[in-house]
Amino acid sequence: MWRFKGDDLAAARALVDAALESGITLFDTADIYGPDNGEGFGASERLLGRVFAADRGLRDRMVLATKGGIVIGTPYDSSADYLQFAIDASLSRLGVDHVDLWQIHRPDILTHPQEIARTLEDAHKAGKIGAVGVSNFTVAQIEALTHFLPMPLATTQPEFSALTLAPIVSGELDVAMRMDMAVMAWSPLGGGRIADPHSERERAVVAALRRVAERYGVSVTAAALSWIMAHPARPIPIVGSQTPARIRESADAYKVRWTRAEWYAVLTASREEPLP
Template structure:
């Protein structure tokens, strides 16, 4: 819901209903979503809140995820006092009593993980959040936070796509599998670079995705999502399209089936070299 914006509540509701109708139940937002769209801090949460106030029955059909810990001009604040305030503000904007998955958006290098854990567990015990996750954290940062939490970390949210493959090699996916954490991949289409390749590397990846897409009778985006989902960590790509008709086609990602040779060919094209 990074680009979930505007003041058209009917269109916003159509997007949500298209997702739920397609079997997509995880809606991932954040308090910082707004300024990137030329809107105020909290605007995306506020818009979703308007949808839920208009159609409250939708709330029971979704798993609601949000994030906090970024402050404009600071830039990061995961202090106990600020997180308590941020969680309450998100709940108010959303018009909800709880958030199923609350994630620290980016690590605050000045906050001791014990303080962060205390703030999150305070909210969890108060029933304001259900599960805790991290976004844009290294495996070591996630491990440090987990050491002070009385419940396991539920999720990692890294950038991951056929053009952003660092989690395959930096230990993040290994940690997720070892600790049974879900992995939510942001920018799974490479921030538009897969749809509109601008360099030789991206064009090589796109060509292989197109071959798989043609074989499976789907489009390039579905092939890219399916490549991500093939990994044994059970990665969940966070689709960002705001077009209800495109949202309805997202389940096409379940159609392609990758052989190992095909999957590794995409990775090698992305890396620009053969694997040893």
């Protein structure tokens, strides 16, 4: 929902319907989504709230996730007072009494993880949030928060694509498997570079993806999503398209099956050096 914007309620509903009709049921938004689109803070949540208001049954057909903790000009605040405010404000904009998943968008170095844990526990007990997760946390920050939380962390949300391998290198995917956390991969198409490669490295990665895509009759972008999904941590690619046809096309990722040799060929192209 990062680019979910505008005043056209019918167009907004068409995007939601395109996802649901394709079997995509996880909707990931955030309170900060808005300013990047030239709109106000919370605009994306507010637009989705209008979609819900027009069809009260729609909310129950999805897993609704949002994020908070980014404050323009600060830039991060995970203090108890702010997180309580942020959660309530998101619920108000969305027009719902709870979200299925609430995530800290960026780590706030100045808040002790024990304070964060207490705040999330209180919101969970109050029925405002169903599960808790983190986004852009390091492995150490994930482990520190987990230590103080009475419930398990449900998700971690790193940048991950065939061009961004940090979660593999850092051990975040391994920790996710050990802790049974869902991995929500943002920017799974490398910020658009997989669709429009420029460097030699990007072209090599796309060529390796295309060889598999052509065999299954799908787009390179669908192959790129499936490459992420093939990891045993079972990452969920967060599809950012705001075009109904491309949202539907993303479901083609389920058609692809990777051999080990093909999967490692993409990894090797991205690393730009052979594996040991």
